[in-house]
Amino acid sequence: MTDTVTSHKQPSQSASEISYNIESEVLERYQEGAREQQPSLCCPTEYEGNYLQILPEEIIAKDYGCGDPTRYVNEGETVVDLGSGAGKNCYILAQKVGATGKIIGVDFNDKMLSLARKYQAEIAAKVGYYNTEFVKGKIQDLKLSLDKVQAWLDKNPIHSVDDVAKYEVECDRIRLEETLIPDNSADVVISNCVLNLVRPQDKQQLFQEIYRVLKRGGRAIISDIVCDEYPTENILNAPELWSGCIAGAFREDNFLKMFEEAGFYGIEILKREETPWQVIDGVEFRSMTVRAYKGKEGECWERKQSVVYKGPWKQVQDDDGHIYCRGERMAVCDKTYQILTNPNGPYKKDIIPLPPYENIPLEEAEVFSCKSKAIRHPRETKGSEYNLTDTSNEVCCSPGECC
Numbered sequence: 404m405t406d407t408v409t410s411h412k413q414p415s416q417s418a419s420e421i422s423y424n425i426e427s428e429v430l431e432r433y434q435e436g437a438r439e440q441q442p443s444l445c446c447p448t449e450y451e452g453n454y455l456q457i458l459p460e461e462i463i464a465k466d467y468g469c470g471d472p473t474r475y476v477n478e479g480e481t482v483v484d485l486g487s488g489a490g491k492n493c494y495i496l497a498q499k500v501g502a503t504g505k506i507i508g509v510d511f512n513d514k515m516l517s518l519a520r521k522y523q524a525e526i527a528a529k530v531g532y533y534n535t536e537f538v539k540g541k542i543q544d545l546k547l548s549l550d551k552v553q554a555w556l557d558k559n560p561i562h563s564v565d566d567v568a569k570y571e572v573e574c575d576r577i578r579l580e581e582t583l584i585p586d587n588s589a590d591v592v593i594s595n596c597v598l599n600l601v602r603p604q605d606k607q608q609l610f611q612e613i614y615r616v617l618k619r620g621g622r623a624i625i626s627d628i629v630c631d632e633y634p635t636e637n638i639l640n641a642p643e644l645w646s647g648c649i650a651g652a653f654r655e656d657n658f659l660k661m662f663e664e665a666g667f668y669g670i671e672i673l674k675r676e677e678t679p680w681q682v683i684d685g686v687e688f689r690s691m692t693v694r695a696y697k698g699k700e701g702e703c704w705e706r707k708q709s710v711v712y713k714g715p716w717k718q719v720q721d722d723d724g725h726i727y728c729r730g731e732r733m734a735v736c737d738k739t740y741q742i743l744t745n746p747n748g749p750y751k752k753d754i755i756p757l758p759p760y761e762n763i764p765l766e767e768a769e770v771f772s773c774k775s776k777a778i779r780h781p782r783e784t785k786g787s788e789y790n791l792t793d794t795s796n797e798v799c800c801s802p803g804e805c806c
Contacts, residue, residue: 466491468595470626488598489521669749703736
């Protein structure tokens with residue numbers, strides 16, 4: 404059957420065929436936004452608590468977003484804010500994480516960075532501690548400090564192709580030896596209506612960078628503009644719609660898949676605005692906030708642990724393909740057990756942990772025999788002479804069925 408609903412198809416125009424420089428359009432629009440308030444760049448957003456009270460009006464007026472990722476951050480955490488702009492989210496978080504936390508804002512717009520840095524001392528005096536830093540970089544390349552690149556260029560201007568090669572070597576050295584945001588260094592990465600501004604060809608790298616800088620068990624909390632269909636070619640050909648957070652919007656299902664493909668687990672829509680922010684060419688654009696966790700890699704060891712999924716669904720499947728049947732004692736490896744029962748993780752409220760009667764030290768554990776579904780006999784958990792997980796009952800463990 405021929406598909407006649409062409410509005411659901413991805414536009415034929417590729418990112419490389421766009422005839423203007425997306426980065427230049429975005430930079431110019433937000434430089435203007437740092438000079439003078441641009442109401443069209445943001446969605447109406449309610450922020451948690453009274454954290455805005457100590458912020459200068461200039462920061463509130465000239466910071467642009469579509470959600471509130473700050474409400475999901477806790478005391479003592481190290482947070483990286485991608486596309487930190489005038490610093491509103493950073494200064495909210497400075498109050499939330501407290502003196503033991505740290506906030507790093509990343510932006511490549513000098514005027515926005517200057518505006519954010521302008522109030523660092525004033526806000527530090529108000530809260531009683533100094534825990535913010537604003538650095539220049541592209542959010543899809545969090546290893547490269549653009550301030551260090553500029554310092555090198557000031558001393559080594561480019562006049563030839565050979566100079567370009569030297570510049571590229573220096574950039575690689577900076578990434579390796581003077582990394583802007585190191586691997587596994589952040590508890591949380593947030594962003595507020597910025598990921599859609601990145602060039603399409605750089606978006607996969609962007610998600611990989613978010614993953615790289617997070618600690619194991621860390622999480623990304625991203626508010627951004629998504630669309631229900633692919634943007635039309637008319638939208639993609641409008642420079643003002645790229646800088647206006649429209650043309651670069653993720654299709655909402657693909658937004659979640661980008662996290663999954665980067666290796667995240669526990670991916671969850673925290674908030675999705677029912678009413679579209681804008682509708683253009685019949686395509687709805689709205690704000691959505693997503694949370695995703697890092698840390699499902701690793702070996703699977705058998706320590707006789709099991710979990711019970713509470714419901715209400717008859718069965719659910721996790722990001723590693725494990726299936727959990729409502730009310731059943733499901734056998735899991737130690738890695739999965741720790742993920743499912745972590746009090747700060749996404750699954751704890753739905754899972755009853757069943758630790759073994761006798762603890763098996765990790766160094767003595769055998770390799771777990773992974774199956775998508777495996778029922779653990781109660782006597783195994785209770786410490787009787789069961790040596791293996793019982794996965795022989797095909798009636799219980801056949802694909803798509805639960806006991």
